[in-house]
Amino acid sequence: MAKRIGIENSLAVAEAVKLARAEVIAAYPITPQTHIVEELSQIVANGELEAEFIPVESEHSAMSAAIGASAAGARVYTATASQGLALMHEILFIASSLRLPIVMTVANRSLSGPISIWNDHSDVMAERDMGWIQVFGENGQEVFDLTIMAFRIAEDKRVLLPVAVNMDGFILTHMIESIEIEEQEKIDKFLPPYKPVLRLDPAHPISMGPVGVPEIYAEAKKQQEVALLESKAVIKEVFKEWAEQFGRAYNLIETNGPEQAEVVFITMGSLGETVMSALDLINVQGDKARQVRIRLWRPFPEEELLAALEGAKKVIVIDRAVSFGTSYGPVAGEIRSMLYKLKEQPEVYNFICGLGGRDVTRQEFKQMYELAEQGQYKDKYLIWGVREND
Amino acid sequence: MNYPSWRTLELGAAITTPGNAAELKTGDWRTEFPVLDEEKCVKCGLCAIYCPEFCIHEDDTGYFRADLYYCKGCGICVHECPKDALTMQLEEK
Structure with a gap:
């Protein structure tokens, strides 16, 4: 045993x-x-x-x-x-x-x-x-x-x-x-x-x-x-x-949360579990958000991701690295180029967070959801939690 | 030389037939080739010694001649010949 x-x-x-x-x-x-x-x-x-x-x-x-x-x-x-x-x-x-x-x-x-x-x-x-x-x-x-x-x-x-x-x-x-x-x-x-x-x-x-x-x-x-x-x-x-x-089943990507939710978080790595917990906060008011966790990064599971994003209106992509001098973090860039294949493309919100080991809490994921709901940072990226003032 | 397609290329582009570099026709690389003037040649073999490609060999008559399958046309043999018996000639196709 x-x-x-x-x-x-x-x-x-x-x-x-x-x-x-x-x-x-x-x-x-x-x-x-x-x-x-x-x-x-x-x-x-x-x-x-x-x-x-x-x-x-x-x-x-x-x-x-x-x-x-x-x-x-x-x-x-x-x-x-x-x-x-x-x-x-x-x-x-x-x-x-x-x-x-x-x-x-x-x-x-x-x-x-x-x-x-x-x-x-x-x-x-x-x-x-x-x-x-x-x-x-x-x-x-x-x-x-x-x-x-x-x-x-x-x-x-x-x-x-x-x-x-x-x-x-x-x-x-x-x-x-x-x-x-x-x-x-x-x-x-x-x-x-x-x-x-x-x-x-x-x-x-x-x-x-x-x-x-x-x-x-x-x-x-x-x-x-x-x-x-x-x-x-x-x-x-x-x-x-x-x-x-x-007895432990794995897929190239994993999905979680109510299928009909129109806002989808995409994560890679351990933050997926924080989002899992954040969904409990966000979905108190109904089936608002769901999530996709990417397990396989290369080769990129495009087919599986496109299927998982069906019906999504807003996609919140969480990146853990800056791709300097271009638009979007590495994961969001990939997701956006993939979404171009769809007739109706969801909006992409890219939050680059947890840089250099900074904690990202479930409350913060709720804030990201709220920003996306309001359409702030639509088709843009934001380095999350950066102090603007001393 | 026949090059393989991506399907038949050995895994990771490995070479599985040792010594197959001998098949590589480096003669394709040259623009000029050495020509021997048998009147001037004293069969000293310095050209063969200096040839970096080791492609100059003595033939049955004692003259040293470049194997044009490999000769890259560097001209070192011409430069080293003490009797000026070698000259470079333009390769024309």
């Missing part, structure tokens, strides 16, 4: 990596990801997991070592946040273009400067075009489940792409939750050992990462893009199988 225990979410992620039987872990500690790799290094040192733990000298090296190990055919895990993810930048693109199924936790934290160790999504938004599958967890159990599923999705022969599992720094990483830790036997059945299609093997030499002359480069990019887009079907399959085996 799976056991339900009170555990810090970071430690639960480490437990998930152990259950997934990762063979190589290459990581550099950075707040708020530290507890995950700290715990994993102990698990490996204790002999509880037969893996190579590589304590590298930087995140650039972490991702480089992960790529080397994955190319050699190992199941590889790493984790990082903020500046660490930024330092990985050039290597992240190599992992996806080499089609290596590395799994990485991103404990989302603001990018400097000013220096901030707290949570928002500016780190991953700066890397959103890296060609990885990108999912967002909303609570500890979800991140535990997604971490194990991430290996299964990444290693599927129809996918072969790295997966980033995002979890909000501190808000999720340092929270103690009641989590069901699944049995090793069941996880082994769900996640068989990784069998690479191509790997570095002296007996059968191949070259990975050669120069792509102009006659090849575009074909390589198309191949990669098609693999990422088509991974959506595999992700759905894996979510379904997980639900069958472990």
Whole structure:
């Protein structure tokens, strides 16, 4: 039987990596990801997991070592946040273009400067075009489940792409939750050992990462893009199988609240649960608002979102990062461009909030709803809660 | 050389046939090619030693000749020939 225990979410992620039987872990500690790799290094040192733990000298090296190990055919895990993810930048693109199924936790934290160790999504938004599958967890159990599923999705022969599992720094990483830790036997059945299609093997030499002359480069990019887009079907399959085996069902996006409500909140990450609670306040006066939580960010679940937004008159998109020098935050920009495909487009209200770890309460979501109701900030964005006066 | 489509391109553009760089026709890159004047040539082989592409080889008659499949037309052989036996000629198609 799976056991339900009170555990810090970071430690639960480490437990998930152990259950997934990762063979190589290459990581550099950075707040708020530290507890995950700290715990994993102990698990490996204790002999509880037969893996190579590589304590590298930087995140650039972490991702480089992960790529080397994955190319050699190992199941590889790493984790990082903020500046660490930024330092990985050039290597992240190599992992996806080499089609290596590395799994990485991103404990989302603001990018400097000013220096901030707290949570928002500016780190991953700066890397959103890296060609990885990108999912967002909303609570500890979800991140535990997604971490194990991430290996299964990444290693599927129809996918072969790295997966980033995002979890909000501190808000999720340092929270103690009641989590069901699944049995090793069941996880082994769900996640068989990784069998690479191509790997570095002296007996059968191949070259990975050669120069792509102009006659090849575009074909390589198309191949990669098609693999990422088509991974959506595999992700759905894996979510379904997980639900069958472990009883927790996941979709690419989740909806909540009265279907007939014409105002729709869209969130990604842990704020979805605050909105869930805010809906109770807003809907006291009737079926006013509902919500959509995006779990899969890349590939972008356009079809599912368009279906979920049917009947919406006003869409309130919550962003956790500024996309400097353009209109809208990264999520709202995507949503707006998607809505252009509809004949009747709902109004878009974009609130960029929770920057650098600032709390966003359910009362504030109610205020956002009220602004949208009054038509304020229609088709505009607002950096939420900024002091205008001393 | 036939290039694969995005469907048949190896996963992640990997090269699964070791040594296939030998098939790459670098001769396509050149605008001029070296021509040998056998009257002046003393068969010293300095051109072959200096050739950065290693595409100059001695033939049955003892003369050193560039393999034009690979010769990129850099002209180093012409520059190094102590007898001025090599000249560059414009490639015309």
